[in-house]
Amino acid sequence: MGSNSSSMNNIPNAEQLVQETGFSAAHILRLYERFQFLDKDDTGQLRPEDFGAVRELAMNPIGDRIISAFFSPGQETLDFASFVRVLAHFRPADSNRTRDGAQPEPANSSMGKLKFAFQLYDQDRDGKISRAELLQVLRAMLGMQVTEEQLQSIAERAIQEADFDQDDAISFDEFRKSLEKVNIDHKMSIRFLS
């Protein structure tokens, strides 16, 4: 193992990642070191268990969901490029982005961040947050501190408020509408020091 003298040369597809995610080269380097740190057995891939090394994540009520957000369905390993692409969602939004219709929506735009948050709720990725899924998230965030009834009533109220087409589920558009006024960029961004 030993200490790694990382430079951009060690990182596969570094240039491409900088373009794609918008992270600076220095930030990519930092994240690479973090990736290597989490990759205890040096395989170049992360598995869900590797995230267990992060104590504060284990303490987070939706820690498991966040971990699975990194792994595409069916995938059991995570390479550095995918790791960075997910983290790109949390980059502060670029202020002077020209709206070019041909370019894909960047991960760190409000839309990208909303999609990430939506997926935390919508675990089966069917495009809707069902009542059952909402209850699951609520149970995770509240644990044993509330009764089943209280949980049901909270979920009921939330669905009533957001569900416009009355199909007892919250679609992505309904989700987006209900969060129109929230300053998403501010709340879902992580800033690097330096």
Place this chain on the structure above:
Amino acid sequence: MELFFNPFDNLVCILRISFTVWFTLLLVFIIVPAIFGVSFGIRRLYMKTLLKIFEWATLRIERGAKEKNHHLYKPYSNAIIAKEPTSLEEEIKEIRRSGSNRDLDSASEFEMSDIFYFARRGVESIMDDEVTKRFSAEELESWNLLTRSNNNFHYISLRLTVLWGLGLLIRYGFLLPLRVTLAFTGVGLLVFLTSVVGLLPNGKIKNFLSKKVHLMCYRICVRALTAIITYHDSENKPKNGGICVANHTSPIDVIILASDGCYAMVGQIHGGLMGVIQRSMVKACPHVWFERSEVKDRHLVAKRLSDHVEDKSKLPILIFPEGTCINNTSVMMFKKGSFEIGATVYPVAIKYDPRFGDAFWNSSKFGMVNYLLRMMSSWAIVCSVWYLPPMSREEGEDAVQFANRVKAAIARQGGLVDLLWDGGLKRGKVKDTFKEEQQKLYSKMLVGTQEDRSRS
């Protein structure tokens, strides 16, 4: 024929003379002062010179990087991402305030945006977290001519490379053999002399001699590491019948403390060389060594420790309550065992100066021998020791609160961050209670208001 033998004889002669000179110097400058506990001040002079060289080296690197117009890789001293120190409640309220049409009073109900808070916190911790940071070696701002602590070394000019090469030569060619010799001498003397003292009948003379022997050997070991230690507030030094408690960064902590005072060590009996040392030490004066099987039995451990402290003729016990080595930027949770015994606690703070060599032992990365070699091939180990005034458990305070109070005092004095986390987290899993705390806080926000509403 004669011509052939002469140069060989000369060589042998030269070798013999140089060895004699070497050993005399060793004796005069290192071993004799160790015996009497005096110092020539050579080490401090050495330290000052080194600092000047390091400053120069760092400036050169910065200049080199600027010339090439590259972004210098600045090691982060504490965090790589900006974390807001707001609480769960504050943050969630803020998220809702910006997004909600309703007034604040009824805003404490579940909102879909609440998940933003947890998601962000979670990803923040994936990118950079407090606890695992403590278990990896501290990164330095300046370069101390050791490649192991430098990530910028493609910016080094020729002059610096030469200096570095010279440093390498000095460290491995001169300092390392010197230190290894001293280490062997120190350990050897310790084993031998304590066994000799052990033959004496118990009494004042034995205690006196045992103290002298221990101190002398530890001082030799200190010189073997070129440790430059500054002791503060020595009037608070631990007394008999007390327990000395200190923060733990490396096994060297023991040598550092024991070279300034006499302590009874506590620990598990090991096999091999360590075991030999332990067994001979206990012949000269009573230390508290446990067999592996006894370590599990908490009551037995507590009983033996309290028996020891009650006997006022026995030396104060030295304990490291964190239970594991931390990287010397913070103090982690103290295990409450030593605080339950009820004796006076003498806290000690140890802070290493990382500019000269990182003393932290990352036991998952390096074994003991590897670690010692690294220590002995560093420039020096510079540290400060503060003896804090004694503390006792107060009325109505339980062991955990007492432990935290002591921990806070040590952290404050040593300039270390006082963390709530358990050092055992290095290896173990987070207890579910921490997750529950988060859930409790959140549910109080939501359900608390519903209760109020049903009441009115």
